[in-house]
Amino acid sequence: MSQVPYSRVKLARDNSRPTGLDYIRNIFKGFIEFHGDRRYGDDPAVVGGIARLGGSFVTVIAIEKGHTAKERTYRNFGAPHPEGYRKALRLMKQAEKFGRPIICFVDTSGAYCGIGAEERGQGQAIAENLMEMSTLCVPIISILIGEGGSGGALALAVADRVWMLQNAVYSVISPEGCASILWKDAGKAEVAAASLRLTAEDAKSLGVIERILSENEIGKKEFYDRIRALLIEELSGLSGDLDLVGKRYDRFRQLGAWAVANKESL
């Protein structure tokens, strides 16, 4: 069994990796943050606003984990509440209204598991994002920069292009959770990580993402310059596409593999 997938999980969780705000500050210019979901509150785990990318303006949304202990507590370790997803959707609708492309940076172990989150409809908030993002008529690019934890990550990744950092992971469940449910042994997380197909290479081969971003010079200027250039290039291709929504539908429509039972055997 390959040890690589679980070592990727550990790398993806590493505190020293750049977080969402690092990407926003280094790739874009003049970021103006907007707060609140206009329903209940402001979730510090989700940061969003408008910024300049090359010659135009974009809406940027990121799940932020924080670096220091204090920041991480404030950001709830990057585990959003429903109001975080609702803030994101509000900003995405605003982007659509003003014709701005949307760039999302995703990094979460998952949507927060808590009493308040359930009371305020965590499932409904994620569901609404999935539904609404599928028909937004501006280009959406989502980049998984660390952990892509299940529905809580997908809620910001119903996009025209989904990219992953080389050491990011994207999974339906944490390997520890999977191992403890299936084999009653969280210690088998390595086996689970290898079985879940959660690495960037796996996601690419399954058709779930379009591009793997190299982590050479990660956190340095060259690194952010490279991502900025890729974003500008990709957006110029997407911006003229009149069938953006149709293609986004088809992109997700084709994902999955199933068998057709022999009718005679039914």
Added chain:
Amino acid sequence: MALINFLKPKNQLEEGGRSAAPVQQDEGEPEKKCPNCHRDIPLSRLWANNLVCACGYHFRMKARQRIKMIADKESFHELFGDMKSDNPLNFPGYKDKLETVRAASGEEEAVVCGTARIGKQECCLFVMESYFMMGSMGTAVGEKITSLFEYAVAHRLPVVGFTVSGGARMQEGLLSLMQMAKTSAAVKRHSDAGLLYIAVLTNPTTGGVTASFAMEGDIILAEPGATVGFAGARVIEQTTRKTLPKEFQKSEFVLAHGFVDSIVSRNNQRRLLADLLKMHNGGGYFESGTL
């Protein structure tokens, strides 16, 4: 999905399709103990009452029983019945698990889809199967539900869907996760076409299904006492180290917090669904064409 442990069968009837019949007693009619009121109920009475105890407790119900209960006689025509999961990731143990579950449940997959009439109203109908890996959503389930909504758009039909699910199916990894986006996009197209979708949440509706098509209905109904939530109660307790509120994640709790329209006991569902379908079937105040 962490709910799976939490949702371990609490009684024989819940354990599986085959064990739904209780151990035959030596004398008299077989009975079943209600986990709520602890009374022994004669099986025939339970079946005659759609598996609802006199105290109001709703026992689990197989998908095809439910279709029989909800749809007009002989009106159900199954669609996409030959689609089934095929272990796309070669996940350890999954192939054997599928074989065992298929043999025990008599179903190929965790959802049954088709067209039906409810009180003479034409509709598309899907019913998830709790006896098939606790209704978990893999790629075949996602594909069937997506295809049903697309069929409904093409034929201009409303959709009625009964959900029961532990969430996305771990054994199909990322591909299961993607079904949440895929089904949601199909629901959106159906909605944008001006068509009605009624979701009926049954025990339990959790995880990735709650976070996708279960919560996307124009009208969302729930069965009494059903667990409806995103994260598993035990995971929440472990994460927060807090005592959960009484009735946490029960449909009554979810209603009180504004996420379902109404709680409807099983015996009233057919009538209500028929009425709702009728009200949306050209029965608007302004007939189409007058505005």
